[in-house]
Amino acid sequence: QAKASGKARYEVFNREMHTRALTRLKLENDLRRAIDRQEFIVYYQPIICLSTGQISSLEALVRWKHPQQGLVRPDHFIPVAEATGLIIPLGLWVLEKSCNQLKFWQQQAIQRGEIFDITISVNLSVKQFSQPGLIEQIDRVLESLELDSKNLKLEITESAIMDNPDLASEIFQQLKARKIQLSLDDFGTGYSSLSYLHRFPLDILKIDRSFISNLDSMEKNLEVVQAILNLAHHLGMSVVAEGIETQEQLSLLRLLGCELGQGYLFAQPLDPQATETLFLSHPQW
Numbered sequence: 551q552a553k554a555s556g557k558a559r560y561e562v563f564n565r566e567m568h569t570r571a572l573t574r575l576k577l578e579n580d581l582r583r584a585i586d587r588q589e590f591i592v593y594y595q596p597i598i599c600l601s602t603g604q605i606s607s608l609e610a611l612v613r614w615k616h617p618q619q620g621l622v623r624p625d626h627f628i629p630v631a632e633a634t635g636l637i638i639p640l641g642l643w644v645l646e647k648s649c650n651q652l653k654f655w656q657q658q659a660i661q662r663g664e665i666f667d668i669t670i671s672v673n674l675s676v677k678q679f680s681q682p683g684l685i686e687q688i689d690r691v692l693e694s695l696e697l698d699s700k701n702l703k704l705e706i707t708e709s710a711i712m713d714n715p716d717l718a719s720e721i722f723q724q725l726k727a728r729k730i731q732l733s734l735d736d737f738g739t740g741y742s743s744l745s746y747l748h749r750f751p752l753d754i755l756k757i758d759r760s761f762i763s764n765l766d767s768m769e770k771n772l773e774v775v776q777a778i779l780n781l782a783h784h785l786g787m788s789v790v791a792e793g794i795e796t797q798e799q800l801s802l803l804r805l806l807g808c809e810l811g812q813g814y815l816f817a818q819p820l821d822p823q824a825t826e827t828l829f830l831s832h833p834q835w
């Protein structure tokens with residue numbers, strides 16, 4: 551009896567694993583084909599300068615225009631792209647596409663006789679960051695578009711640094727030489743080993759949205775955010791608060807001296823057309 555039920559359980563378990571493996575394999579195949587067919591679109595979410603209330607940068611956030619499932623969010627496919635190495639061609643595509651878009655918007659502004667000083671922020675996965683030839687790829691994209699490297703910001707996570715600190719140092723130096731700015735994304739969710747931070751020439755620290763979402767509910771969270779701000783400022787970095795959704799959060803962050811903010815209160819990630827409509831309306835929060 552015991553043996554029989556044990557076997558049954560084993561088979562159920564086995565079947566589940568099998569199904570999961572198949573799902574994953576299908577996702578991988580679909581993703582491979584999607585990259586060939588360029589079934590992706592870059593959305594843009596504004597990052598706001600909290601003192602002026604104006605758009606400072608646009609974060610490029612990729613979506614998959616899936617033929618059956620519609621618009622698929624990156625959390626669903628970036629991990630698989632990362633695990634299979636497909637993130638390398640996909641990441642390059644996002645970099646090219648978003649730099650190209652920025653150049654287009656800059657040229658449009660020139661024709662209108664306006665100044666356009668909004669930068670572009672592009673996410674780099676761990677694998678992309680440690681890939682040989684990253685710097686050459688970036689150079690090639692910027693040169694072919696005649697886009698000033700000061701317009702580009704790169705967002706990396708703590709693990710991109712911690713997986714290989716020596717390599718990270720080397721890449722950082724090369725990016726610094728080009729005046730490309732570096733943001734540390736999702737701060738507080740990873741290693742949070744504060745001691746290494748000062749060793750790297752990071753320009754911007756992005757506080758993860760989990761710290762911002764409960765900012766108004768408890769004094770303790772306020773103190774944590776205050777401490778992160780103090781640390782970042784002490785190290786010469788500016789801070790972006792991610793995931794600002796309420797006016798109260800915005801007011802608190804302004805009081806605390808946070809320089810930059812991003813979140814649904816300002817705008818969700820938008821398609822290129824809606825992004826253009828947004829910045830052409832010269833919003834001020």
Ligand code: C2E
Pocket residue numbers: 595610611612623624625628637641644673674675705735736759792793794795812813814815819
């Ligand atoms: P991330 O870089 O931390 O981007 C911010 C995420 O927070 C975005 O999710 C954005 O839509 C979401 N967000 C912004 N404001 C709010 C808010 O007020 N409330 C809530 N609930 N969410 C908010 P998204 O676009 O789904 O992207 C998820 C993650 O996927 C990104 O997190 C990034 O790690 C990754 N990702 C997106 N595009 C790329 C890419 O081109 N390359 C790489 N390597 N990763 C990417």
Ligand code: MG
Pocket residue numbers: 609673705735
């Ligand atoms: Mg990011």
Ligand code: MG
Pocket residue numbers: 735736756758792
């Ligand atoms: Mg983030």
Ligand code: MG
Pocket residue numbers: 736
């Ligand atoms: Mg994130």
